[in-house]
Amino acid sequence: MRPLFTLNNRLSLCAEMVRKGKRIADIGTDHAYLPVWLVRAGFASFALACDIKAEPLMQGEQTIKKYHAEDLVETRLCDGLNAVSPNEVDDIIIAGMGGETIVHILSEANWLKDESKNLILQPMSKHELVIEYLYKNGFELTEHRCVVADGKIYTTFTANYTGNIKEPEEVFTYTGLLKADIEDDRRFLNSVINHLEKKANSDPHFGEIANEIKARFLL
């Protein structure tokens, strides 16, 4: 059998957050590297590789064939989780999309409000919208990590439904569970501060949030 490829640091972080042996759905799978790697490496028992566009899904199908994962990875052409049933998967990965798209996908799948599901979310932008959505809808963050891949810093978190609806503090939506004693976390928090300081040119409120993050995390 063809040797398995290596995931980059960004997708590796998502893979590390999957509960071993669970059935996964990878939403916005594109090339299907993550689901193929997870089943072939023995970290997932089954995977759904989903994408809204036919062309990426065709690339995904090629990856599935190339690495002989046909028995364990199924493709679905769908918007978000629209063609996924609650009883098919345990861990749901949504990576490589903006925060607004991730919120749209989560809000369309009410069945995710289930304590047995593990969400693994890696927004490419506006992560604060995702964290705000999660807390306002009864989820909470369970793990939060950052990683450098190809010279860029990325953040990834897992979330679980608890039913406790909360209005998250605004600073928390930007910082989540990150700790400033980890180098990658500090790098991500500094990128958040830079972003907020740029936005402060048009709205001073963002400057206040940036200052609050600096003070709390001693950055």
Ligand SMILES: C[S@@+](CC[C@H](N)C(=O)[O-])C[C@H]1O[C@@H](n2cnc3c(N)ncnc32)[C@H](O)[C@@H]1O
């Ligand atoms: C940049 S790629 C990310 C691929 C992979 N998840 C990763 O992180 O490397 C984004 C993919 O998400 C898909 N996508 C965008 N919106 C989507 C939606 N609402 N539902 C499913 N897939 C979507 C795009 O077609 C594209 O293939």
